[in-house]
Amino acid sequence: MxxxxxxxxxxxxxxxxxxxxxxxxxxxxxxxxxxxxxxxxxxxxVQIFRNTAPIHIGRGPCSDTRNVQFLRYILISKPELANKVDTAILGGFTTTRETVTTPTAATSTKEELAIYQEFIINALGPQLSEADLARRDSWIAHLKEQSSDAQISLILLACSGVRRLYFEDYQEGSSQNQLFKKPDCFIFLLEMAKTLSTSRTPGFNAPLRNLRHVQAQSHEDNDCGWEQAFRLMALPQLKSYESLDTTRRGNFAGDSTILPLITTPQSSSVRHISLHQSLAPAAEVQALLRVCRHLEKFEYISPTFESISGIFARDIMEAVLPHAGTLHHLHINFSDECKKIGWEDNPQRLYLGTELAQMTALRHLSIGMQALTGEFDAAPTDEQDTPSRIEGAPRLIECLPESLVELSIRDCGKAILDQAKELMDTIEKGERFNNLRRIVLVFKAEVVNVRDIRQVIPDTGKEARRCDLWVAFQHREARWVSSGRGHTFEGIRAIPSLCSRIFADDLRKDWIDFRGALAQKLYTKAFSPGSPAHGVDADERMNRLLLLKPPHEYQLDD
Incomplete structure (x- = not known):
C-alpha cells in the first residue's frame, strides 16, 4: 500500500x-x-519555526531575513498556518534598528508593514492604557526599522498555538554597559500576555495563551534575562521553565510597576524549573521559586569548574522548603570540585541540613556528597587547613526524608562509605526508609575503586534486598559531561551545553540518561559475583556525549 x-x-x-x-x-x-x-x-x-545561528557556530543572532520571510508567509500568503506553529526555536534578537531606503526581498514592504500594523492593533485590542498605547506604537515603529526584537515579537503574537519556546538571550554585549538596550517589544508582549489573560474584553485572546514550556539560554553577562523569567512565569498556562547560563542578575530597574504583579507568591502555574550552569544569587532563585503554586521538580546545576559564590546548598534548601508537600524531584549539582567563595564564616551553608527530612513529597533526590553530608573529598578552597568534614553536619539517616524512592549521590569519596552502609543496614532491618528502592553512588574514579567499597560494604551476591545499591565510577571528563557542559568542534558543531534544547536537542536525552538511569545499564552488575575489580566500561552513549571521542580516551572506570 x-x-x-x-x-x-x-x-x-x-x-x-x-x-x-x-x-x-x-x-x-x-x-x-x-x-x-x-x-x-x-x-x-510550519510546526517548528527555527531561526538560529548555524549549528557549527552554536550561538548568535537570528536572521532578520528569515523573520521577514516567515512573517510574509503566515500573515499574508497563508495566514491559516499561523496557528499550526507548535515550537519556536530562536537565536538572539535585538533592538538594533536600521533605516530602510530601498526595499528588497529581505525587507518588508510598506504594504506588508501596514498589514502587520493592523494585525498588532487588532490583536491587542482597544482597551490599552495610554502608556501601553505608546509602547504598542513603538513596537510598530521598530518593526518598520527591521528590529529583530519587533519581528520575533510579532511572530509570537501571530502564532497563537505555540506551546514550546526556546530562545537565546540578547546579543548586544554586557547589560552593565550604559548603551545596552533591553528587547522592549518582547518584554511588552510578555506583559500584555499576562494583562490580557485576566481581561474580560469579549473577542480578545491573550498572546502566548497556549505556551507550556520555555527554555531561555542566556548569553555572556546580560542581566535582563532574569526579569523575563518572572514575566514568563506569570503566563497562566506555563508548566516548565528552564534557564541556561544564568549569570548574576542586577536590580529590576524601571520595573516597579510590573514586578509586584508577576512576583506575587504562589501565583504561577509553573511546576518544573531547571537552572543549568547557573550563577544567580540565592535571593533571586528563592524569589523565583516563591511564585510557584505547585512546584513538583527543581534542578540546579552550577557552572562547570568555576568558583561558586552567592549561593550554596542551604540556600537551595530554603528555596524548596515551602514546597515540601508538592516537590517530587530535586537535582542539585554544585560540583564538589569547584572552589567555594565565602563559605568559611558559615560553613553550614554548604550542605542541605536536617530540613531536608521535612520534604514529605520528595521521591527522587540527586545531589553531590558534599552538599548532602558536609563531607569534603576535594577541598572547596585552596586553604591547607580545610577540614575533612563540617562539624555538626547530619548523617544520611538523620536528614533523608522517609518518602524517598531513589537516592543518587555523585562526586563520592571514601567518606560516604560508612554512612551508605549505615543507611543500607537501617533499610534492611525494616526500621525506616521503607519506600527507598534504589541508591546510586557515583564515585570519583581517581580516588575510589571497587575494592575500597567492598571492604566497607560486602558483596551480597544474589540475596534479595529491600533496596538496590548501584555503583558508578567517573573520571573528571565524565563529571564534566554529567554537569551538562558542551563541546566545540571547529567547523563541525558547537554545543555550548548538552542540556540545550536549541543546539543539542538530539543529545539531550542521552545526557539525561547518562546522569541518571544509564547507571542501571552500566553498573547493576558491579557487585555481582565475578565482576571485574576495574568496573565496567562506558558504552557508546558516553562516546556520543563526548562527541565521538575515541573510547579508550574517556572511560568511566579504571
Missing part, C-alpha cells in the same frame, strides 16, 4: 515523525510530491 492510499490519520502520523528541530526536515520534500500529500504535510511544515 502506498502512502497516498493510507487513511488521512495515518498520513498525518507519518508526517509528524518527519518534523525535525535540528537539521533539514524531510517534511519539506513531501510537499513536492502530489497535491494530496501536500495538503496533509503543509501544516506540519
Amino acid at each position: 502506498t502512502l497516498n492510499n493510507l487513511p488521512p490519520e495515518l498520513q498525518s502520523k507519518i508526517c509528524s515523525y518527519l518534523v525535525k528541530s535540528i537539521g533539514p526536515s524531510s517534511i519539506h520534500a513531501l510537499l513536492r510530491t502530489c497535491k494530496q500529500l501536500y495538503d496533509v504535510a503543509l501544516p506540519f511544515s
Whole structure:
C-alpha cells in the first residue's frame, strides 16, 4: 500500500515523525510530491519555526531575513498556518534598528508593514492604557526599522498555538554597559500576555495563551534575562521553565510597576524549573521559586569548574522548603570540585541540613556528597587547613526524608562509605526508609575503586534486598559531561551545553540518561559475583556525549 492510499490519520502520523528541530526536515520534500500529500504535510511544515545561528557556530543572532520571510508567509500568503506553529526555536534578537531606503526581498514592504500594523492593533485590542498605547506604537515603529526584537515579537503574537519556546538571550554585549538596550517589544508582549489573560474584553485572546514550556539560554553577562523569567512565569498556562547560563542578575530597574504583579507568591502555574550552569544569587532563585503554586521538580546545576559564590546548598534548601508537600524531584549539582567563595564564616551553608527530612513529597533526590553530608573529598578552597568534614553536619539517616524512592549521590569519596552502609543496614532491618528502592553512588574514579567499597560494604551476591545499591565510577571528563557542559568542534558543531534544547536537542536525552538511569545499564552488575575489580566500561552513549571521542580516551572506570 502506498502512502497516498493510507487513511488521512495515518498520513498525518507519518508526517509528524518527519518534523525535525535540528537539521533539514524531510517534511519539506513531501510537499513536492502530489497535491494530496501536500495538503496533509503543509501544516506540519510550519510546526517548528527555527531561526538560529548555524549549528557549527552554536550561538548568535537570528536572521532578520528569515523573520521577514516567515512573517510574509503566515500573515499574508497563508495566514491559516499561523496557528499550526507548535515550537519556536530562536537565536538572539535585538533592538538594533536600521533605516530602510530601498526595499528588497529581505525587507518588508510598506504594504506588508501596514498589514502587520493592523494585525498588532487588532490583536491587542482597544482597551490599552495610554502608556501601553505608546509602547504598542513603538513596537510598530521598530518593526518598520527591521528590529529583530519587533519581528520575533510579532511572530509570537501571530502564532497563537505555540506551546514550546526556546530562545537565546540578547546579543548586544554586557547589560552593565550604559548603551545596552533591553528587547522592549518582547518584554511588552510578555506583559500584555499576562494583562490580557485576566481581561474580560469579549473577542480578545491573550498572546502566548497556549505556551507550556520555555527554555531561555542566556548569553555572556546580560542581566535582563532574569526579569523575563518572572514575566514568563506569570503566563497562566506555563508548566516548565528552564534557564541556561544564568549569570548574576542586577536590580529590576524601571520595573516597579510590573514586578509586584508577576512576583506575587504562589501565583504561577509553573511546576518544573531547571537552572543549568547557573550563577544567580540565592535571593533571586528563592524569589523565583516563591511564585510557584505547585512546584513538583527543581534542578540546579552550577557552572562547570568555576568558583561558586552567592549561593550554596542551604540556600537551595530554603528555596524548596515551602514546597515540601508538592516537590517530587530535586537535582542539585554544585560540583564538589569547584572552589567555594565565602563559605568559611558559615560553613553550614554548604550542605542541605536536617530540613531536608521535612520534604514529605520528595521521591527522587540527586545531589553531590558534599552538599548532602558536609563531607569534603576535594577541598572547596585552596586553604591547607580545610577540614575533612563540617562539624555538626547530619548523617544520611538523620536528614533523608522517609518518602524517598531513589537516592543518587555523585562526586563520592571514601567518606560516604560508612554512612551508605549505615543507611543500607537501617533499610534492611525494616526500621525506616521503607519506600527507598534504589541508591546510586557515583564515585570519583581517581580516588575510589571497587575494592575500597567492598571492604566497607560486602558483596551480597544474589540475596534479595529491600533496596538496590548501584555503583558508578567517573573520571573528571565524565563529571564534566554529567554537569551538562558542551563541546566545540571547529567547523563541525558547537554545543555550548548538552542540556540545550536549541543546539543539542538530539543529545539531550542521552545526557539525561547518562546522569541518571544509564547507571542501571552500566553498573547493576558491579557487585555481582565475578565482576571485574576495574568496573565496567562506558558504552557508546558516553562516546556520543563526548562527541565521538575515541573510547579508550574517556572511560568511566579504571
